[in-house]
Each structure stands twice: as structure tokens, then as C-alpha cells.
Amino acid sequence: MPADQFALSSDLINELLRGMRLRGVDYRRIQAGSTFGLGFAEKPGHAWFHFMAVGNAVLRMDDGSTYALSAGNAVFISHGVAHQLFSHQDVPVQDIDHLDGAALGDAVSAVDTGTDASPAPSTILFSACMEFELGSIHGLGRLMPGLMLIDAGGQRYPGLVPILTTMEREVSAARVGYAGILARLADVVAAMVVRGWVECACGNASGLVAALRDPRLAGALLALHQQPGRDWTVAQLAEHCNTSRSVFADRFQTTIGMAPLRYVTELRMRLASQWLTLERLPIEEVAQRLGYTSQAAFSRAFKRITGKTPGLSRKVRQAERR
Known part of the structure; x- marks a missing residue:
């Protein structure tokens, strides 16, 4: 390499x-x-x-x-x-x-x-x-x-x-x-x-592991994980990989198994869950970090992906850790 x-x-x-x-x-x-x-x-x-x-x-x-x-x-x-x-x-x-x-x-x-x-x-x-x-x-x-x-x-x-x-x-x-x-x-x-x-991990690597070793995707993934709160578009992500929007979107879907913007949303909710339950950050601060214009918009997105409200997710996790 x-x-x-x-x-x-x-x-x-x-x-x-x-x-x-x-x-x-x-x-x-x-x-x-x-x-x-x-x-x-x-x-x-x-x-x-x-x-x-x-x-x-x-x-x-x-x-x-x-x-x-x-x-x-x-x-x-x-x-x-x-x-x-x-x-x-x-x-x-x-x-x-x-x-x-x-x-x-x-x-x-x-x-x-x-x-x-x-x-x-x-x-x-x-x-x-x-x-x-x-x-x-x-x-x-x-x-x-x-x-x-x-x-x-x-x-x-x-x-x-x-x-x-x-x-x-x-x-x-x-x-x-x-x-x-x-x-x-x-x-x-x-x-x-x-x-x-x-x-x-190599050989039969799939999903995110394979993407780590794919220069056509690694640049976009690095940018996403460094700036999860940015209002990303597929075209912007493709620029980080020096490829066209269509080629990038197809490569991302094939390798990782989901569309780029779906990955962005799931990444944000995974980070949100960690910040809420392990670091115990206020819901409003988590929403701001992830680029949501309001706490309500963040809460709707969180519930759509996880099936729970941010507050309930925090309470469930705290109960499990007792």
C-alpha cells in the first residue's frame, strides 16, 4: 500500500x-x-x-x-x-x-x-x-x-x-x-x-473492515467520523475520495451495505447513545454537537433509529448498569 x-x-x-x-x-x-x-x-x-x-x-x-x-x-x-x-x-x-x-x-x-x-x-x-x-x-x-x-x-x-x-x-x-x-x-x-x-482483519473482510482498506471510501469515512455534526451531502463525501457522486454512492452501498446518508444518521445516533448514557451529556448539548437545529428534531431522529426517546434510552441504560 x-x-x-x-x-x-x-x-x-x-x-x-x-x-x-x-x-x-x-x-x-x-x-x-x-x-x-x-x-x-x-x-x-x-x-x-x-x-x-x-x-x-x-x-x-x-x-x-x-x-x-x-x-x-x-x-x-x-x-x-x-x-x-x-x-x-x-x-x-x-x-x-x-x-x-x-x-x-x-x-x-x-x-x-x-x-x-x-x-x-x-x-x-x-x-x-x-x-x-x-x-x-x-x-x-x-x-x-x-x-x-x-x-x-x-x-x-x-x-x-x-x-x-x-x-x-x-x-x-x-x-x-x-x-x-x-x-x-x-x-x-x-x-x-x-x-x-x-x-x-483481511482476506474475507466485509463491511466497515473492508472500507478501512479502500482508499475510495476511507477518506469519506474519516471525514464523517471527525465531523459527524456537519450537514453532509453525498457529493461532498465523494469529493473526499476524489471520485464521482454516483461511483462513490454505489461503492459505499456495495461495501458497507447501506447508503452514505443512512450511515451518517446511524453514526450520529450511535454517538448520541454513548454521549447520553456513558458521558451523561445533556440532550440539548448532544443535539448541538450532532448538528441538529433543535432538541425536538434530534429527539425525533433518535427515536426513529433506536425506537426510544433520548431520555428513556438514558434511563434504561442506567437501570441496566445498576
Whole structure:
């Protein structure tokens, strides 16, 4: 790829990922003996992250597929689907939410399922449940693999190796303040996994991922995400791609699956939802940021796209987070 096209795609990736939000709601340092079974319930709108520091485990997803994990492995489950971690296929599984944990700090707890009277636990893992908000790149969520496996010794995520190595030391040593450090490291690892997937997705890429690599569309997308409140026309967007209006509109529809101005509207409403619920901005300020001439006009557009009024959307989200 020519240097200018690579820079443009990098700028666009940075702009897209800037709106991503990962907020840990539950962190657990789990230690177990040679026999254990742990169940993790489905949590829509969340992601699960597990890091094996000591020992081995089998991961079983809700579709029945299984994966062997060993020390140094991590998994990121982007859609929050139900899954299990266990030592052997026939071991009874306990719901992790039903196990008592000793508080180690804000939202961090220690869970001990038994160490078989051994001087040290056979298995130690760090588990995190996170609110996963993709913001303006919500469309990527449908394309993202439900499960991403990370090997600290592998080459696919080289930047993660030193972080996972640090996590392994912190989990095993349990030094003063380690719980807070682990929580922050887990957030960083999860964000890097998502970034790595966005940067590396190729081959059968479709939709927004393919558009990131298409210089005929990337310029328009970058402009849209940088200025979502501008009163865009298709002709103006085509100018950013140095192509005709008709060629741009056809290319956009074919690649992303919707018309350019429909994308503009949905982008605005995704941003509005994030600003209203996570950043708790006043409705009037959100409307102004997105270029609406009145709060009423914004509210009508928001309800048409999301099915809820801005006020109701905020209340529902706040109730879900309690």
C-alpha cells in the first residue's frame, strides 16, 4: 500500500477506535486445585477476558466447541456469550457468580475453589467482565469473532507479550496493590486485542473492515467520523475520495451495505447513545454537537433509529448498569 494510503487508513483506524469504551465491572483472581469447573453466564453488551497464569484448563463455548488453555494463554470473548472453564470434561460446573469472593479492591475479588490441600494452587487465572462499547464502530461488533485466543509466546499479538508476562508475575506473586494493577492491565490487553483485530482483519473482510482498506471510501469515512455534526451531502463525501457522486454512492452501498446518508444518521445516533448514557451529556448539548437545529428534531431522529426517546434510552441504560 502506498505511504499516503497507509497513513490515511491509520488515521481512520485511530479515529474509529477512539470512541471504543471498555469498562471493567468485575475482576476476579481465581485459584483452584487440580479439579475444577467454572461457568460464566451470558452477558449481552459485555466482553469476557480470561488469563491463565498457572496451570491448564479447557474452555467450552456455548456451541460446544472446546479449546485447551495453558499458562500464558488469554482469551477475549467479545459478545459476552456463556462459556465454561474446567479441568476435565466430566467435572461438575459451578456458576462463578454463586461463589464467594474476598474483596481485594474496587470491583476486584479473590475466589478460591479449593487447592486439594496442596501447598500451592494447581490453577491460577485472572478473569474480567467488561462493558464493551464500540461507539461509532458499532458495526464492527457484528463482524468481530466471538472468541479470540491469545498466546503470550505467539507472534500474532507481539505487543501483548510483555503485558501478559507482567500479568503472570502479578497474579502469581500477589504483591501489595496487585489487584488494581491487574485490572488496569486487563483493560489494556482487551483494547489491544480489539485494535489488533481491526488492523489485521483481511482476506474475507466485509463491511466497515473492508472500507478501512479502500482508499475510495476511507477518506469519506474519516471525514464523517471527525465531523459527524456537519450537514453532509453525498457529493461532498465523494469529493473526499476524489471520485464521482454516483461511483462513490454505489461503492459505499456495495461495501458497507447501506447508503452514505443512512450511515451518517446511524453514526450520529450511535454517538448520541454513548454521549447520553456513558458521558451523561445533556440532550440539548448532544443535539448541538450532532448538528441538529433543535432538541425536538434530534429527539425525533433518535427515536426513529433506536425506537426510544433520548431520555428513556438514558434511563434504561442506567437501570441496566445498576
